[in-house]
Amino acid sequence: MAHADTGSLGVLPRRFQHATRLIVDWIPLAIVVVLWEFASGTAVPADVLPSPVTVSVQIADLLATGEIFSHLFVSLFRFGVGLGLSIAVGVVLGIGMARSAPIENFFDVFLSMLYPIPKVALVPLAMLWLGVGTGPAVLVVFLACLLPIIMNSYNAAGDVDQNLVWSAKMMGTEGWELLRKVVIPATIPHILTGIRQAIPIAFIALVSAELVASYEGIGYLILEAGQVGNYSLMFANIVVISAVAYAFVTGFEIARDRVVVWT
Amino acid sequence: MSDGDISISNLEKVYDDGAEKTKAIEDLSFDIDSGEFVGVVGPSGCGKSSLLYLIAGFLETTDGTISVDGEPIDGPGTDRGVVFQDYALFPWRTVMENVTYGLEEQGVSKEERRSTAQRYIDMMDLGGFEDRYPKELSGGMKQRVAIARTLAYDPKILLMDEPFGALDQPLRESLQDQLLDIWRDLEKTVVFITHDVEEAVYLSERVMIMTRRPGTKKTVVPFDLDRSLDREEIITSDKFVTTKNSVWKSLREETQPEVQP
Numbered sequence: 001m002a003h004a005d006t007g008s009l010g011v012l013p014r015r016f017q018h019a020t021r022l023i024v025d026w027i028p029l030a031i032v033v034v035l036w037e038f039a040s041g042t043a044v045p046a047d048v049l050p051s052p053v054t055v056s057v058q059i060a061d062l063l064a065t066g067e068i069f070s071h072l073f074v075s076l077f078r079f080g081v082g083l084g085l086s087i088a089v090g091v092v093l094g095i096g097m098a099r100s101a102p103i104e105n106f107f108d109v110f111l112s113m114l115y116p117i118p119k120v121a122l123v124p125l126a127m128l129w130l131g132v133g134t135g136p137a138v139l140v141v142f143l144a145c146l147l148p149i150i151m152n153s154y155n156a157a158g159d160v161d162q163n164l165v166w167s168a169k170m171m172g173t174e175g176w177e178l179l180r181k182v183v184i185p186a187t188i189p190h191i192l193t194g195i196r197q198a199i200p201i202a203f204i205a206l207v208s209a210e211l212v213a214s215y216e217g218i219g220y221l222i223l224e225a226g227q228v229g230n231y232s233l234m235f236a237n238i239v240v241i242s243a244v245a246y247a248f249v250t251g252f253e254i255a256r257d258r259v260v261v262w263t
Numbered sequence: 264m265s266d267g268d269i270s271i272s273n274l275e276k277v278y279d280d281g282a283e284k285t286k287a288i289e290d291l292s293f294d295i296d297s298g299e300f301v302g303v304v305g306p307s308g309c310g311k312s313s314l315l316y317l318i319a320g321f322l323e324t325t326d327g328t329i330s331v332d333g334e335p336i337d338g339p340g341t342d343r344g345v346v347f348q349d350y351a352l353f354p355w356r357t358v359m360e361n362v363t364y365g366l367e368e369q370g371v372s373k374e375e376r377r378s379t380a381q382r383y384i385d386m387m388d389l390g391g392f393e394d395r396y397p398k399e400l401s402g403g404m405k406q407r408v409a410i411a412r413t414l415a416y417d418p419k420i421l422l423m424d425e426p427f428g429a430l431d432q433p434l435r436e437s438l439q440d441q442l443l444d445i446w447r448d449l450e451k452t453v454v455f456i457t458h459d460v461e462e463a464v465y466l467s468e469r470v471m472i473m474t475r476r477p478g479t480k481k482t483v484v485p486f487d488l489d490r491s492l493d494r495e496e497i498i499t500s501d502k503f504v505t506t507k508n509s510v511w512k513s514l515r516e517e518t519q520p521e522v523q524p
Contacts, residue, residue: 163351166321169339171365171416185355262355262396 050232058236068221068240075206075217075241078134082141083195083202090146091191094153095183111150119144119201120208127213137209137217144205145198152194156187189263192256199252203245218244266332267297267342267419267452269318273327276313287313289477291327297419300446300453302463304510305473305481306518311456314478315422318454319345331420341365344418348425350405352397358384358408359393365416383411387441403434407441414445420452427462439466440494447490460514464488464507465498472513481517484510 033052040051050058062068097104119140126136160183168182210219218241225233276288287310295301305311316322318329320339328335331342344365352361362380371379384393387407397405406426413421427435443466446453457463463470464486474481486506488497497503 161351163347163349164353166316166319166339166345167347167351167353167412168364169321170319170341170343170345170418172341172368182353185353188355260355262398 047229047231050235054232055235055239058232059239062233062236062240068218068237071217071221072240072244074134075210075219076244078137078210078217079141079202079206081134082138082206083145083198085138086142086145086149086198087191087195089142090149090194091153094150094191094194095157095179095187097150097154098157098159099179099183111147114143115147119205123209123212126209132213132215134214136213137206137219140205140209141202144201148197148201149191149194152190152197153187156190157183160186189260192260196249196252196256199249200245203241203248207241268332269295269420269452269454270330270333271295271318271327272330274314274317274324274329275326276310276317276322277325286477288317289479291479293471293480293483295452295454297332297452298450299469300455300467302467302470303454303456303473304458304460304463304470304514305478306475306514307458308476309473309517310476310478311473312424314473315345315424315454315456318420319343319422321345341369341416342418343420343422344413344416346406346409346413346421346423346426348428350397350402350409352405352408352412354397357394357396358389358400361397361408362412362415364412369416380411380415383415386414386445387411403430403438406430406438410442410445414449418451420454421446423453423455425457426455428457428459435462436494442466443490460507460511461498464503464510465494470506470510472510472517475517482513484513 036049037052040046040049040054046054093103093107097107122143123136123140126139130136130139164182164186165178168178173181206217207219207222210217211223214220218237221237222234222241225231225237271291271293274288274291275286278285278287291314303311303314313322317324318336320336320343330336331340336343353364356364359377359380362384363376366376366379381393384390387410389404389407389411392400392404397408400408410426427438430438439462442453445451453466455463455466465488468487469483469485471483472481473479484506486502488500488503488506490497492500
């Protein structure tokens with residue numbers, strides 16, 4: 001939950017602001033959880049909508065038995081490899097396209113075609129090519145993350161302040177060195193924005209692929225629990241993967257702010 | 264001294280964006296002596312910034328030549344340093360890292376880089392801010408860093424593009440005086456672009472007035488102010504006021520709409 005300013009909490013003493021903001025941020029979620037608790041078993045049958053307490057017990061159980069961790073590890077491995085590849089390819093391609101017209105002309109049509117396709121729709125194709133398991137999940141995560149990373153790198157690298165480039169040139173920087181000493185540092189904040197946008201997309205793609213094309217991972221666990229009619233277990237797995245995704249986004253934002261202290 | 268003179272002959276610059284051609288500069292010839300401080304004023308859009316960037320080697324001439332110390336220029340070079348109006352500091356580098364950049368590119372050792380940079384940082388009253396990033400500095404401080412960065416790699420020629428245009432009056436005045444001290448101490452050739460007639464006359468030894476676009480040299484006003492005086496004495500002196508008025512009148516003719524016969 002990002003909060004750039006303290007808003008109306010500005011009137012409070014500074015040391016209370018943070019704690020108060022934390023509480024205020026979580027109030028909507030708390031309200032929904034409380035309503036959910038009351039609705040479950042009254043307005044909606046409890047086996048269709050298990051109560052938060054039941055789900056929490058289920059999560060505690062999952063964590064206690066440790067059963068979930070091997071699946072979580074598999075999912076995170078796929079997430080990491082898929083996202084990592086998309087960063088490696090996307091940054092190079094994005095900067096390449098921005099700085100070289102032939103590269104731009106060559107890849108432009110593919111990006112335009114890939115852009116409107118829901119990447120999740122590629123899961124059956126990925127299965128056809130790579131079977132079931134890590135292969136299709138990595139491929140779908142990779143493809144889903146590629147566009148935000150390419151687009152952010154491409155736009156930023158093509159839009160580097162002319163005067164910065166000239167400044168470097170007048171001090172003797174030439175050729176590839178301009179890329180390393182000016183274009184890349186100027187592009188880094190935007191590359192990080194692309195990665196930040198890609199993280200939730202990666203989780204969407206990951207779980208979607210695992211629902212269909214995997215016998216391991218959190219997506220598989222969600223589907224399996226649903227198929228045997230254990231809806232509280234299904235909810236527990238959904239909550240776990242949501243929390244993990246949230247933790248990654250938040251962790252990444254904190255890390256990013258420490259890396260690019262100069263922005 | 265024979266270092267840092269600029270010779271411009273029959274310079275022409277046409278911008279061609281494919282759809283239309285815009286002639287920014289036409290048949291401009293002008294010589295600047297080494298160690299001279301020349302102000303350039305002109306109506307907006309007259310090509311004075313283009314002129315500066317052509318001298319810097321950032322832009323290519325369409326016709327004519329620009330020579331530095333008798334050698335026609337070929338692209339940017341470390342004999343010339345530009346100070347931009349928007350500072351153009353590298354935001355990912357600290358003050359110290361910005362100022363050492365040019366020395367880094369020349370392969371100067373780390374200790375020497377730091378000690379040289381420190382000298383210019385101190386000269387620009389930036390001591391204590393070495394490890395700050397540009398975003399943490401005020402506009403006036405950023406411009407002082409930019410000047411220190413340019414001085415540190417010791418170009419013979421300073422090309423300044425309305426460097427104080429974005430700053431408020433007291434800050435401009437103190438930076439103007441700092442620049443005059445530097446110019447005297449370091450014996451640089453300075454080409455200073457401004458739209459402020461008073462600034463041009465206060466700083467320069469000669470002012471070139473440019474015509475409206477396509478810009479060319481309209482006239483050059485030489486003058487000789489007594490630099491031993493302080494600011495107030497200079498700007499109230501008859502010579503300053505007369506010079507300022509003549510530059511202003513000449514510029515005014517270019518900014519007024521043409522009189523229909």
